[in-house]
Amino acid sequence: MARPRLAWLLTVLLLPLTARADEKPCTGRNAGKYYDLNGLQTANDYKFKTPEGHDMVLSACKSVSQETWHLEVEDPGQVGGFVRRDHGDFSLGQKNTTLSFSSRAPFHPHLTFTSGSKCVDANGNTLDHLRGSTEIEFVCDPAAGNGVPRLIAQLPPGGDAAACAWVFEWRTKAACPTSEGLTFGGVVWFLFISSLILLGLYLLVGTLYNYFMLGLARHRRAAALFRKQRDVPWARGMGEWERVVGEWTRWRI
Template sequence: MAGTWTLCILFLCILGFFASTISAEDNPCTVWAGDKFYDLTALKSDKDYVVLSPEGRHYYINVCQATKTDLWNPKVDDEGSIAGFTRRDHGDVALGRVNTTLTVRDGDPTMTLTNGSPCPTQDQMHAATVIRFRCDTSITDNGKPMLIAQLPPPADDSCFFTFEWRTHVACPTQPKGSWGVLTVLATIAGILLLAYIVIGSFYNYSVLGLRGLDILPRYSLFSLQDTINFCKICMERIKSRSSDNMHFGNGGMGGWRRPGNGGYRGLDEEQTGMLSGPPGFLDEEEDEEPEHPAENERHAGMDSNGVIRL
C-alpha cells in the first residue's frame, strides 16, 4: 500500500512540473528556445511607442496589445485589434493585428503582425510587419523600436515593414511562478513525500533500531499499519511513565498502607499479591489458636495462691 502511495506522489510531482512548463509556454508573449525562456510582457505600455522614419512619418506601435492612439480611417474591420499603424494622407495604415505568439530566430524573439490594411498598390494584399527584439543589457528602460526596412518603395506605397527593438527585456529570463491546480497538487505531493521520508526514517531508527542507510524508508518497512503501531507504542510509553509517577512518586513502596478491607493502597495487583501471600494467608494467621497454654494457666483444684485444695 505504501508503495502505491509513493508512486502516486512521484507521479503528481512529475505531472506538476510538466504542467508548470506547459503553462509557461501558453502565456502570451512568452516562448521557450531550448533551455532559454523569453518574456516580452514587460513591454506592454499604456502609451504607444512612437517611431520617426527617415521620411518624417510617425509609426505607432504597442506590444502584446492593441495601440492606445485613436485611429483614422484604417480600412480594417476591427480597429481594436490593431497592434501598430502609420499615418498617411488618405488615412492610417494598419501595420498588422495583435499577435502574442513569439518565435525565436538566431536567439532573438520575433513577433510577426499580419492582416493589416490593404496595400496601396494591390488591394488583395494586406500589410504585414516583423519586429525583431534584440537583447541589450546596456539599455535600462524598455527601449523603443527602430524602422529597418519598408517595401516596396516609395514610402507611400510601402506595405511590408521590418523593425528592430533593442531592450534588456529581450534577454533570456526565468519563467514566473504558475500556481495552477496541478502545480498546487504537485507542491502538496512534494511535501507529503518529504514527510514520508522523515517520518519513515525516524520510525526505522527509533522503533526498528536500524542504522546507517537502512533507516531510509522502504515499501516493505513502512506502511499505514506500521504508522498505527508506532503511534500505539508511543502512547503506551507515555501512559506507562505517567502510571509509574503516580504509584511511586512518594518514595517507592514506603507510601503504601493496608486498609481495613485487607488490601494495599498504592500498589498494583501484582505487587499486592507478592506482599500479601497466597489467598487467605492473613485470615488463617489471625484465626490460628496458640499451640502452648499460657504460663499463668492454673491446674484444676488450685486456688489463686497456688494451694491445692481437696
C-alpha cells in the same frame, strides 16, 4: 480500487491547469533560456517617423493605445501598429503575443504582425489578397532600458504609399534572458507534485499498516482463540486423544 481512481482523477484535473498556466503571453523558452517581453507594455505607444515623414505608431505585447483614424480592418481594437497616411491610417498588422526565435545564434526573440490593411499596387489599386505585415527583432541590450524600435526596411520599394511590409530592430533589456521566477504555473506544478508525493506516502503507509498491524492483530486473535479452546473440556480431551494417537503411531513404527 478507489485509490488508483483517486490518483487518476487528480492527474486529469491538474494537468489541464498546468498547461493553461504555462501559456503566459509574450514569453518563451529557447536554447534553455527564458524570455519575457511584457516589460515593453506601456501606457503610451512607441512613436517615430517613416522615411518620408509620416507618423508611425507601434506597440509590443498589446494593441495600440492611440486612437486610429479611418482604419479599414476587421478589428481596429487589435491593431499592433499603424502608419498615419494622407487618406487614413494603414495597419501594420494585428497584435501578436506569441514569440518566435531566430534560427541561428544568438537566437533573438521576434514578434510577427499579420492581417494588416490591404496593400496597393504601383497604380494605387487595392490588392485583396495581400495585407500589411510586420517583423520585429528584439536584441538584448542591458544598457538600453526599454529602448525604441528602429525601422530597418519597408517593402516593396517605392515610398510610404506603396509600403506593405516592415522590418524593425528593437534593442532593449527586455530581450535579455531572465529567470522565470514564481509563476502560477510553477505553483500549480508544485502542488501537483506535492499531491502525488502525499498520495504515494498515504498508499505506502496504508499498505504497511494493513500488512503489519492488522496482520499481527489477526495472529493475536487466533492465538487467543486457541488458548480459549484448550480451556474447554472437549478441547482438552481432543488434545489428549491426539497425544495417544501419536504415541501409538510411534510404537507401531
